Amino acid sequence: MLGIGFIGTGGVAERHAEALRDVRDTKLVGVYSPTAANRRKFAENHGVKAYDSAEALVADPAVGAVFVLSTPQSHVDYALMALAAGKHVLVEKPVGRDTGEIARLRDVAGAGKLVCMPSHNYIYAPEVRRLHHHLGRGKLGRLQSFWMLCNQRQTQAMGLPGIVLSDMMVHLVYASLLFCGRPERLSAVSSNVYFDSGADDQVGITLAYKSGVIATLWASWATEDMCREPWTATVKVMAAEGSGVASWDNVKNNEEPQPGWDDSVYWDSFLYAQRFFVEDCVGRGAAPLSTLDDALAAQAIIDAAGQSLRSPGWVSPKF
Numbered sequence: 667m668l669g670i671g672f673i674g675t676g677g678v679a680e681r682h683a684e685a686l687r688d689v690r691d692t693k694l695v696g697v698y699s700p701t702a703a704n705r706r707k708f709a710e711n712h713g714v715k716a717y718d719s720a721e722a723l724v725a726d727p728a729v730g731a732v733f734v735l736s737t738p739q740s741h742v743d744y745a746l747m748a749l750a751a752g753k754h755v756l757v758e759k760p761v762g763r764d765t766g767e768i769a770r771l772r773d774v775a776g777a778g779k780l781v782c783m784p785s786h787n788y789i790y791a792p793e794v795r796r797l798h799h800h801l802g803r804g805k806l807g808r809l810q811s812f813w814m815l816c817n818q819r820q821t822q823a824m825g826l827p828g829i830v831l832s833d834m835m836v837h838l839v840y841a842s843l844l845f846c847g848r849p850e851r852l853s854a855v856s857s858n859v860y861f862d863s864g865a866d867d868q869v870g871i872t873l874a875y876k877s878g879v880i881a882t883l884w885a886s887w888a889t890e891d892m893c894r895e896p897w898t899a900t901v902k903v904m905a906a907e908g909s910g911v912a913s914w915d916n917v918k919n920n921e922e923p924q925p926g927w928d929d930s931v932y933w934d935s936f937l938y939a940q941r942f943f944v945e946d947c948v949g950r951g952a953a954p955l956s957t958l959d960d961a962l963a964a965q966a967i968i969d970a971a972g973q974s975l976r977s978p979g980w981v982s983p984k985f
Contacts, residue, residue, distance in 0.1 A: 668944060669695035671723045671753075673744045674735030675708040678758060682733055683712055685937035692944050698723045699736075720744055724751035731781075731948060734758060742767040745782060749774050754781040756943050760836050760968075761961040765984075768965055772958035781947045786840045786956035790938035791931075793912035794901055795955070798844060800910065807907030812845050812881040814838045815897040820887040825861030830869045830887050831971060838883040839964045840956045841901060842873060846881050848963055849873035851980045854971040860888030871971050874980075899931075 668691060672679050675697060686694050696715035699705040709716035717723040724732060724747055732748035734741050734757040742762045748755045755775070761784050762768040775782035788794065800806055816838065831854075842849075852873045856866040867888040873881040884897075891897045899914040914931040946952040963985055970983040 668692045668730045668948065669726075669728045671695055671717070671726065671729035671732050672697040672708075672735055673699075673720055673723065673732060673748075674737075674758075675699040675701075675704045676735065679708065679733075679735045681933060681936050682735060682940070684933060685940050688937055689940050689944055692940075695728050696723060696726070720747060724748045724753055729753060731756065731944075733785075739763060742771050745771055746774055749778055749780055749782060752778070752780070754943075754948050756783050756785055756940070758785045759840075759961070760832060760965065761958070762965065765962055765965050765969070768958060768962045772962060775958065781943070781954075782958055783943050783947055783954040784840070784956055784958065784961045785936075785939055786837070786954075786960070787935040787939040788837050788899070789841050789844050789955055790942050791912065791935055792938065794841070797901065797903055797910045797912050800908075801845065801903055801905065805908065806903065806905035806910065809846065809877075809879050809903065809905050811879060811904040812842060813902040813904075814841050814882075814900065815884045815902075816899045817884075817886045817889045817891045817897050818899070819860070819890040820867075822862055824887060825863035825865045825867065827863075827865045828972075830866055830885055831856070831968060831975070834885045834887060835869050835871065835883065835971070836964055836968060838885055839871075839967045840960055842881045842883060843960050843963055843967075844956060845901075845903065846873070846875055846879055848875075848985055849881065849967070849983065850876050851982045852967065852970055852974060853978075853980050854974040855978075856975050866975075869971075869975075871967075871974075873967075 694714050696717055697705055697708050698717040698720050705716040731754040734744045738760050741757050745755045745757045854871045856869045861867045868886045871883040901912045903910050966983040966985050970981040974981045
């Protein structure tokens with residue numbers, strides 16, 4: 667039985683706790699949050715131990731792996747602490763604040779021969795993995811173009827500067843790395859059509875590759891697609907001898923909070939990522955589908971996209 671300790675008690679921690687119940691031979695042992703009331707409440711709700719410090723959590727022999735679910739600014743510090751204690755780590759995204767932080771985390775994990783997996787959850791969905799498998803086996807022919815489109819209207823409280831690029835677009839970027847690899851150059855565009863704050867709520871990135879492949883990434887927190895086949899979160903591959911699509915909207919339930927959104931698929935994405943972390947990475951020594959090298963490349967792409975937004979034009983990411 668692999669004991670899991672959580673660092674962080676926010677909304678994403680609740681999602682991870684719910685998903686973890688369906689992962690075999692794994693249990694949530696305890697939790698730490700800098701806010702005492704938060705950690706006590708979370709521990710009571712889930713019947714686990716509340717630790718008074720992160721150091722106490724990572725030092726507990728009952729904890730075999732740590733999920734770093736804190737604010738992005740503290741991800742790397744907590745992950746390094748867990749690795750130093752000999753624990754495997756699943757770390758939420760964005761993994762770090764810059765490429766230097768992520769590179770340090772990668773090097774420490776590698777030196778300790780420990781698993782440190784970014785929680786790049788979207789690509790672990792079975793339909794996405796199936797599409798990637800068929801492309802890799804050559805069943806669709808040579809890749810020609812890649813598309814990932816996300817339209818999920820958020821509340822006005824989410825209208826923070828740069829949030830769609832840093833917090834949402836990262837999902838699309840690591841998916842493009844899985845299917846296409848590292849781009850040669852990119853160009854980005856953004857706009858505001860919804861947030862009262864004036865912050866950008868739509869971002870598009872075009873990535874060009876030496877092979878001739880073009881990838882198109884689109885993320886909107888302004889629009890909810892209410893069509894019959896909505897682009898809530900859609901991956902599409904166009905290749906020389908075939909094409910394929912993976913969409914959140916292939917499954918529906920009766921508890922959708924708004925049109926075009928199947929919340930159960932979002933929750934399931936945490937389960938699939940956790941299973942791969944526990945069963946494949948920790949259990950069998952497999953590499954994550956999206957590694958810390960990929961997190962490093964994703965941050966370089968996000969940085970280049972930010973540069974393109976500030977000075978419109980093509981930019982080559984600094985890998």
